[in-house]
Amino acid sequence: MKIAEIGEFGLIKRISSNLEFRRQGLIMGIGDDTAVFRPGEGKWLLMTTDMLVEGIHFSGHFASYEQIGWKAVVVNVSDIAAMGGIPACATVSIGIPPQLELEAVEEIYRGMRKAARTYELNIVGGDTVKCPPLLVINVTLVGEADEGKVIYRSGAAPGDIICVTGPLGGSAAGLQLLLNRDLECPEEARREALSFHLEPQARVKEGLLLSSEGLATSMNDISDGLASELHEISQASNTGFVIDYDLIPIADATKEVAKSCGTDPVHWALYGGEDFELVFTVKPRALEKVERLFAKCGFSLYRIGHVTEKEKGYLMRGGPGGEMQISPRGYNHFTE
Amino acid sequence: MKIAEIGEFGLIKRISSNLEFRRQGLIMGIGDDTAVFRPGEGKWLLMTTDMLVEGIHFSGHFASYEQIGWKAVVVNVSDIAAMGGIPACATVSIGIPPQLELEAVEEIYRGMRKAARTYELNIVGGDTVKCPPLLVINVTLVGEADEGKVIYRSGAAPGDIICVTGPLGGSAAGLQLLLNRDLECPEEARREALSFHLEPQARVKEGLLLSSEGLATSMNDISDGLASELHEISQASNTGFVIDYDLIPIADATKEVAKSCGTDPVHWALYGGEDFELVFTVKPRALEKVERLFAKCGFSLYRIGHVTEKEKGYLMRGGPGGEMQISPRGYNHFTE
Structure with a gap:
């Protein structure tokens, strides 16, 4: 069924009736x-x-x-995770080409409701508008x-230790598989790399643990690639950084895809982005406590x-190029 | 200068450097x-x-x-005004065709900053993305x-009195002038009607007065036309309503434009929308107090x-059609 057949109010009724x-x-x-909500006592809002x-950013293909x-x-x-916070309320604006199938919009909301359940947040409102010829989704x-x-x-x-919460470069590996369907790769690795790209996880619990214990001195989520995120931390903190090529965590699935592409997966970790792991810094004396708490909670570090x-x-030290400068480039809208 | 020439980060720098x-x-x-902010104590959030x-919704023409x-x-x-609240923090997402002139985006932000100053809110963040071929703006x-x-x-x-904070139908009058450039109309009326459509005001102070004094029993802003807004109040409150044709306030400028179009301006008041006045209900015994307070503050009622x-x-009673049923129709995306 086309959206045009049920109209704006029919659509709103369909998508809002399933919100928990x-x-x-x-x-x-x-x-x-x-929407109206009561902030928690003694809380700051993000x-x-x-x-x-x-x-x-996406394609239905x-x-x-x-x-x-x-x-x-x-x-x-x-x-929100990258600030050490927890999500609370979201609004969703969606610009829809009128000829889109109703089922597509309902599926989008199914995915949103699944995320809302997983991360315990409320979808509290939004806007549905006509937007030919493109689908545009804005979440606040x-x-x-x-x-x-x-x-x-x-x-x-200076001296703080740099840590990340999970393997990097996986989203870029998944994207390569989507862009190049003929790429040969073991089935399990393919499935895992695709999931890194298409079904990312946010590290809310890890961020919350770090903030509640006052353990991290700075933090970013890795949406634009490790290089870009570390530059942001360095610029805001007025520091430099050195990372070790051999210590950058890469999932086996990512390595498999990189092998098929003839690429170094560390390049994807640095510049690929959309991994949504957290990168953070801790005082050397706090590292042991972080390691203990993360292990206790079953979090990767x-x-x-x-x-x-x-x-x-x-x-960056080590690796095939020896010691090298890491440039801050990430994806740049309008020039790429 | 085209946006493509300065890129995403250049653009963000330009538009964020002027935010107060x-x-x-x-x-x-x-x-x-x-963004991070501290909610006021004892406040609910909207x-x-x-x-x-x-x-x-708009056109650069x-x-x-x-x-x-x-x-x-x-x-x-x-x-926010229609809930009796005051605005606090806004995020702005903007999808931009790369070939748009930088000046256009800077002008959009100039208008946003002007609104931020007028209504004393902070623009605290946002997203700038490439969106060929359309300009899409989302404000939360x-x-x-x-x-x-x-x-x-x-x-x-039942029995509550229905009031509005200003003349209605003006935005529809302004839109008619834009759609039909040859429409004859006195210059001053033209200017005023265009301003109703292009530079609407939000009635924050009026809404705040009503909420702080606990005077209104229900309220809506008139974004979809008086008919649609009164239906929403009636459905939510499980009531009906009767309004008086002769009491619906119409600005002189709106009447002038309506005369040129051969239209009844009350039709615009009922179904035009985008007037952004408030419609609210009060107990009969509270009406005198509302009138006194509004007069004291110089607000229209x-x-x-x-x-x-x-x-x-x-x-609706009175008027050329005698007593008539008011249908709830407003603008419906996807079917119009």
Whole structure:
């Protein structure tokens, strides 16, 4: 069935009737001029937004609509996680070509509801508009963090240890498989790499543990590639960094895909982006505690380098190129 | 200069460097994974979003880019006003065709900053993405209201008086002038009607007065036309309504344009929308107090009818058609 057949109000009814409310504090969800909610006591609020455009950020040819909806929410959850917060309330604006099948929109919302359940947030409102010829999805997420416990990019200092919460480059590997369907690769590796790209996870629990224990001095989520994220931390903190080629975690599936492509997967880790792991810095004396807590919770932790004086620049040691400068490039809209 | 020449990061630098922060409580604006702010004590939060699509909601041929930016913020402020809240923090996502002139985007932000100054809110973050071939603007706004003071649609009861905060149909009049450039109309009326459409005001102070004094039993902003808004209040409150044709306020400029079109301007008031005045209900015994307070603050107030039992339906009395049923139709995306 085409959207045009049921109209805006029919569509809103369809997509809002299935929303469950996952969190306390919601006073009015969908159904008035605005949503209304009560912030937790002693909480600071976090607010982030991401716009996803068909053909730029996603394609119905590459991903299922459910995966697109999932990812549209999770990329925002990841930004909240990168501050050490937890997600609370989301609004979803969706610009729809009128000839799109109703089922596609319902699938997008199915993916969003799945993400809302997984990360315990409420979808509290939104806007559905006509947008020929493109599907455009904008999610805005408000989250909460304990007063004063937010982790910024700016707190790193020379000597701090740099850690990440999971293997990197997997999303780029999955994208390669989508762009090049003939790429030969073991089935299990293919499935895993595709899932890195299409069904990313946000590291909310890891971020929350670090903020609640006051353990991280700075943090970012890896949405634009490790190189870009470390540069952001370094610029905000007025430092340099050095990372070790051999310590950058790469999943076996990513290595398999890289082998098929004849590429070094560390390149994907540095510049690929969309891995949605967290990169953070800790004081050397806090590292043991972080390791103990992460192990206790079953979280992954990889130590990959340390923060240096600004003058030392941005370095990677080891690996085929020897010591090299890491440039800050990531994906740049409008020039690429 | 084309956006493509300065790239995403150049663009973000340009548009974020001019942002002023208007309100206390903002801890981190643009520059980290999320914005961070401290909600006022004892406040509930309001959250609303609107997506504006080129060719559907606006056109650079009809409006200046500054007016488009202004309106994109104000339509959200109006939703906060309709709950009796005040705006606090906004995020702006903008999907841009790469060949758009940089000046157009800067003008959009000039209009947004003007709205931010006028309504004392902070623009705290956003997303800028490539979106060929369309300009898409999404604004999400978080506002605050005193705990328990929010005004919903659902509180109207038979006997309550229906009031509006300003003349209606003006936005539709302005739109007619834009769609039909040859329409003859006195210059002053033309200017005023265009301003109704292109530079609407949100009634934050009026809404706040009603909520802080606990005077309104229900409220909506008139974004989809008086008929549609009164139906929403009636459905949420399980009531009917009757309004008086002769009491519906129409500005002189709107009457002039309507005369040129050979249209009844009350039709525009009922079905045109985008007037962004507030429609609200009050107990008869509270009316005098509302009138006194509004007069004291220099706010406009028009009494236009009253709430009835649901069985009485949705009526307009007086006027050329005599007593007639008011249908709930407004603009419906996808079917129009």
